[in-house]
Amino acid sequence: MTKEKTKVALVQMRCGTDPEKNFARALDFIRAAAKKGAAIVCLPELFRSQYFCQTEDHKNFELAEEIPGRSTTALAELAGELGVAIVASLFEKRRAGVYHNTAAIIDADGKFLGKYRKMHIPDDPLYHEKFYFTPGDLGFQAWETKRGKIGVCVCWDQWYPEAARLTALRGAEIIFYPTAIGWHPSEKKEFGAAQHSAW
Secondary structure (H helix, E strand, C coil): CCCCCCCEEECCCCCCCCHHHHHHHHHHHHHHHHHCCCCEEECCCCCCCCCHHHCCCHHHHHHCECCCCHHHHHHHHHHHHHCCEEEEEEEEEEECCEEEEEEEEECCCCCEEEEEECCCCCEECCEEHHHHCCCCCCCCCEEEECCEEEEECCHHHHHCHHHHHHHHHCCCCEEECCCCCCCCHHHHHHHHHHHHHHC
């Protein structure tokens, strides 16, 4: 456990339809956070794309990638360059027909520490995640970084207290929850300000 204060950055960004542009913007946000003194940067859930789970569309499986892979390699290079740890939620293709909502954990020296696969998968109107994701199989974990031991869960895992409890029992001093929750565009006028304040 570190006795120093650790400055963290939680990136909120609008994601468009071009994964490469989203990725480049995320790298810019990481650089800006590091410049402001962040030691750990957490990116939003599935930040390389818009939240595609609002529909069931087989074309979206083309967005998936291996982890570790191209994205984690680029993030690891930036982490090592800037000296920041990074938590990055990505759409993982584990093998044909098996996909996960996965967070990659990269240390401040650029080392890929591991990954967490989202355990709790919602299936509600506009949240058709069970169409895309298999529940995680890696358990709740914690990783020793240069700035303390961190745990990661993803979005809907936060509605299940045991996820945080088990992650803390693994020694996590900070638990990150990359999340893509927002609001439906038709609700913005009525609920936008309140939602913005809540998240």
